Amino acid sequence: MNRIQPHTGSSPIPARAGVGFKPEHFGEILEGRPDVGWFEVHAENYMGDGGAPHHYLSAIREHYPLSVHGVGLSIGADAELDKEHLVALKRVCDRYEPGLVSEHLAWSTHDGVYLNDLLPVPYSSETLARVCEHIEQVQDVLGRRMLLENPSTYIKFESSEMSELEFLRAIVSRTGCGLLLDVNNVHVSATNHAYDATAYLDAFPYEHVGEIHLGGHAEDEGDDGEPLLIDDHASAVADIVWGLYDRTIARCGPVPTLIEWDNDVPAWDKLKDEAARANAILSKTSVRHVAAE
């Protein structure tokens, strides 16, 4: 099966800023047709039979390219993927023909219980084998390449055998999947585990990055009074994350970039401003320095 082939009928996602679609902004978006490159939705919110969610998204899709971001597939679980859920994801993709489909390097379901959080995995060869199996299964069922997102983590595992970057590189080389680089997650994880975010970003395999996420985080303290950042998508992108993003774009060229704001959702104009800020950085460079597959 050719996984690289995009779906016929899907509109490609432009290398501009996109915004996470929230139903409360539907009226403003449809009336004003803001100059936003694309929208992204969480797949799980569109797994119902009908009604308002599908009505809104169909109207949005008529005017904008769409990216589908899954939050519940539990790719990092040792247990088998939920086949019913995978079929539901395929149904969403068949219906809305998204330009990009992505999921997380995390797990959320165990023993039939859905924990509704993106839980961390140990970076071991055992996890690697399991995650790759799951990604291949997803790509086979969807008939397309997916992007995998780097996580925000608050703890690490004694049983990890490699770095997050080594782990991500190995996944890409084994499965042919692409990467969704969440720059806020890089800052959050680097702060939480006391490593250098710029070194992590400079070593990131940009040639496989199909999308970037930018979101907000909250500041807290860990058990020993050390800084602990929480990825909560409940505020504006932090200045330090904008700085990392600027550095990233300068290195890899323009990549579709999502403003992710899922909780305490602000007025539409605020999201539009965040998107404009990303576009200003994206437009500083026009050449993709490394070719995305």
Added chain:
Amino acid sequence: MSQLSEIQTGFARAVLNAKDPVPEGVESHLRTKPLKRFGVYRNNVYVSLVSVLEGRFPVVARLLGEDFFKATARVFVEQNPPNSPVLMRYGGQFPEFLEIFEPVADLPWLGDVARLEWAWNLAYHAADREPVGSEALAAIDPSTAASLHAEFHPAVQLIRSVYPVVTIWSENSKDGEPDHIDAGAGGEDGLIVRPGIAVEVRHLPLGGAAFIAALTKGKTLGEAAEAAFEEDTAFDLQANIAGLIASGAIAELRAG
């Protein structure tokens, strides 16, 4: 058992049980078993699921007040965590939970209010279908009307209660102070419809619910009307059919 499976079993158990210690093998760069860091996951799981329930049961939340609702919902989440990542399906057991949850025993109607809100959620996500319009009413031939069958729109939900559940719900769904409601004022039945994308809750006349329940079971209009008369002799067949059609509840009327 694989090592990964063992790690995830221990991790999931400790996330759900706040009194469990941090699992073996979990660390920060400064210490093993960092309780505060692990607590971020516990907090994310419970806070997010309680917030899902708060959005799904806004009237129950208003009636209980924010803090009491959150404490109640947290106990529900502990006892009934979701079994699917599709969270629009989460919360169907909340009404029954409220009916046996001791701290709200003095609000016996709360379960039915939650039932109405759950029905609202089902209607919101139900399949789309064009309901029949007033022309269907005009087309009914009086001589064969009694033998017709009605098929309901996929969003239609029926709520029957010994409490004034529709009034409690509507008074607490609007902005501003709700009117005083006498919870002992007698029962109410509600019909939930969604002919387009907007969900509507209607207070059914006496006998209306028995009529709809019989139609749902495949009874003819005539048989269903008899069931309704048994509940209330003032049941008005014509007004009820017209009301159902006008509310967008009927997907099809057909002979046989």
